[in-house]
Amino acid sequence: MLIEQFHNKTVKIEDFQTTYIILSIENKTFRFDFKNKKESFVKKKEIGVLALYKQHPLxxxxxxxxxxxxxxxxxxxxxxxxxxxxxxxxxxxxxxxxxxxxxxxxxxxxxxxxxxxxxxxxxxxxxxxxxxxxxxxxxxxxxxxxxxxxGDKIIKPHQLLMINNQFVIAEDFIFRNT
Missing domain, CATH: 3.30.1390 (Ribosomal Protein L30; Chain: A,)
Known part of the structure; x- marks a missing residue:
């Protein structure tokens, strides 16, 4: 399962740690592990619209x-x-x-x-x-x-997962069964 399919959907942050986030989406619970997380600012459980970016100032x-x-x-x-x-x-x-x-x-x-x-x-x-x-x-x-x-000009693709003003930047978000 790819996190991209939940782009622009309303989600609820059920739980989070430094290596994963658990989201409730359309009355189902999904866990996404962070592959090579680089930065995060997730501080509270809340409801918001999930946005996923490959290009963003962050x-x-x-x-x-x-x-x-x-x-x-x-x-x-x-x-x-x-x-x-x-x-x-x-x-x-x-x-x-x-x-x-x-x-x-x-x-x-x-x-x-x-x-x-x-x-x-x-x-x-x-x-x-x-x-x-x-x-x-x-x-x-x-x-x-x-x-x-x-310095060499090299692109290293990462993704930004954002829910309201909370975010995680990682190489990928990997689905795990909860």
């Missing part, structure tokens, strides 16, 4: 490899450059994550170092999924800023 971090990016020249207008970076990243995230996560998490730098590196035109800029890097490249081109990135 999936960017898991579907795409990260590229480490370094700045090699400084912009004329630092504030405008930073604003454009923020806008380009937020355009991809659509409010689901914070743009500064790609500066602070997995980079070893903080916002102050990020701004210093931009000012001096040298150093680590961010570490982000490659679709965000592609938008960053356009911003850098607009501001005549040189960057260099490291």
């Amino acid at each position: 999936l960017i971090n898991h579907n795409e490899t990260y590229c480490e990016t370094y700045i090699n020249s400084s912009p004329e207008k630092i504030d405008l450059f930073v604003d454009d970076i923020q806008k380009s990243i937020e355009e991809s995230l659509k409010g689901w994550r914070h743009w500064k996560d790609y500066i602070k998490i997995k980079t070893g730098i903080n916002e102050q170092v990020f701004l210093q590196n931009i000012q001096k035109g040298s150093g680590k800029l961010l570490n982000a999924p490659f679709s965000i890097l592609e938008k960053l490249e356009k911003v850098c081109s607009k501001h005549h800023v040189l960057i260099r990135h490291f």
